[in-house]
Amino acid sequence: MFEKRINDLREKMELNGLEAFLVVNIESSSKPTSYYLTGFTGSFSIVYITKDDVVFMTDGRYTEQAEKQTGVKPLLFKKKLLDELTNIIKLPKGAKIGFESNTISSNIYLNTLMKIGDYEFIPSEKIILEMRRIKSSEEVEFIKNAAIIAEKALQETLDSFYIGMTEKEFAAKLEYNMKIFGADNYAFDTIVASGPRGALPHGIASDKKIGSGEFIVIDFGAYANGYNSDITRTIATEGISDKHKQIYEIVLKAQKAAVEAVKPGMKYSDLDKIARDIISEAGYGEYFSHGLGHGLGLEVHESPRVSYMSEEISQPGDIITIEPGIYLPGDLGVRIEDDVLVTENGYELITSFDKSLIIL
Ligand SMILES: [Mn+2]
Structure with a gap:
């Protein structure tokens, strides 16, 4: 007890x-x-x-x-x-x-x-x-541990990637690697959505083969000691267009701006706005079709809400995700997601996997 x-x-x-x-x-x-x-x-x-x-x-x-x-x-x-x-x-x-x-x-x-x-x-x-x-320091450590497991597993999976790998094989390896690195389970059904499938924000891994010139949206998490991590990286394969790269940079800029703005005492709807404004100013506002993020802990989605509809104020001890995206139907999707702890003075990043564009 x-x-x-x-x-x-x-x-x-x-x-x-x-x-x-x-x-x-x-x-x-x-x-x-x-x-x-x-x-x-x-x-x-x-x-x-x-x-x-x-x-x-x-x-x-x-x-x-x-x-x-x-x-x-x-x-x-x-x-x-x-x-x-x-x-x-x-x-x-x-x-x-x-x-x-x-x-x-x-x-x-x-x-x-x-x-x-x-x-x-x-x-x-x-x-x-x-x-x-509001997470205790012990709970923060559990979530950090779940994040480390997920990130190690992603690196291991990327190391074995080849063009023509199916999304399902990628997801299966990622889930396997998370367990090898200490997860009790995966936090939710792993999303691996490549090429035009990336435009489905919740595109569960399919039999599609991952080809050249595609983005792969990989959204996954580890579950360990009762706590979850939740991270998204969008990885490219050789041959992506300049438009792809531009869109990636817009999402990255929006994501970083929101992360860096995190501090206690702010409305989460204002945090959402920071990322949304950057994406809107770049002309893609209508293609950022979901809220900025959500609370994370014993459940993958829990209090507080982190979206334009949220009425909640940030507090030290909140752990939230920040995950803006751009989804062009029939074309591509880009989402970048980190887990962030609200501290007394600002924020601490729980996830640390490289966010600069990785091209395999
Ligand atoms: Mn999430």
């Missing part, structure tokens, strides 16, 4: 008038929060926190692992969820219980939470997401 986090949560529960907080993790539905509070990495757990008690429950598959990871003996889940929760929750009528409305299924909400008893279940995921947003 992470006592400090649980106590921090208790403070927030009190501020929000909650007498308990319930985390329901079924088929990994709330694995990040369950892990954040207890250290447990399995796919099934119930965490129930009150002012002076924590109930941790899992099923028979996980009892040994759970005890090792959390340091407490778990209660064994044996009955229906409704019966188990009815047993655990012993509060006065009308008590307010916080839960994560963003991860619980409507089935469980309607058929379990609504039937437990006379309690008020309050959507309270914001409390947890705000806590998870």
